[in-house]
Amino acid sequence: MRIVHRASPWRSLFNAQGSLTTTALTAPLQHLFTKISSPHTSLADAYAWQLPFVEALVHYDLPAWRISQIISDQNALLYRRAITLSLDEMQAQGWGPPPVDYCVLMLGSAARFESLLGPDQDNALIIDDYPDHRHIEIDGYFQALGERFTQHLDDAGIPLCHGHVMARWPMWRKRLSEWQSQLDIWSADRQVKRVQQTNILLDFSPVAGNSALAGQLAESIASILPDASLFMHEMAALLDELPVALDRFGRIASSPSLSAPHAQAINLKHQGLMPLISAARLLCVRHRRREIGTHERLIALSHTADVLTSAESELLIAAFERLQQRLLDQQRYNKARGQVADGWVDLSRLREDERLLLKFDLQQIKHLVATAQDSVCH
16 A cells, blocks of 8 residues: 555645635635536536546545535536426427426435435435326326436436336326325335335435425325334344344454455445444334434434434444445545446455454444344334
């Protein structure tokens, strides 16, 4: 490992005469902002600037969890631009304005404002209630909108979801009352697929349209799911499908997968971040909390009786931040070499102290998973 000295840009706040100057500090960001936020910049060009933007933020010594929030903010901006562009196209082609209120939702890491590099699309659409006899007219309008904005995002470099979790499909495009009925159906028993679909929906954030519709959906979730005991038990059981990357002796365990890109690789997204995120989500649903971001959920759970102590919450937040840092560092390393930004981390690149800290963090996550399962089963 080569150790390279990198001067902090913050040292340029004062010039040689001792006067405060911000020009040298802000110049790299000003250049990027001009490229990213200009109305004349295409969606594809704006998205292509995301990696240089991340590298600039790293130069400013921002931690990965802060950078992930800013990446998510930019992705939300790209969503809004794609939706506006689609509505303008439809207006020009004679579709007219939206026939009723609607709300486009980002789902997954984008909704939690935890995006790293290389995301795909996960989105949904809430349509305000309308009479059945207008279904073909109104749903046809929003189907066209969903197809257009998701295609614009795909063309820009944010690929379509391989699992079809997008507003272009009827499963993820419904009237508000239909979403409420869907929650009743999904939570009625212990069917794995239904619980998995609900888990996807639980992490949502409004990005365009009338956000009050998203608020009503949140109310339905809080009123329906915590009392659905069979559903909650299956939600807890599904945590076993996301095993933390530790063996039975508490040691870091490399992922046994033919797709592993390194001899000493773990899928830190699926065997570290996702167990933590999923356990925090389950506990918040169980206790009728409406927070979406993992930071916010872990803080909220420390304020909920008999769930997490403040000390446990702080340890888990620190673990979450370090795992995001490990993953972003690996993604940047991969990108610099023309490789894919995915969820794998090469353990051979970690120092001994970093490995020890990673093991400690994974142990905290494993304890959280057990706490989440116990909260439902007892």
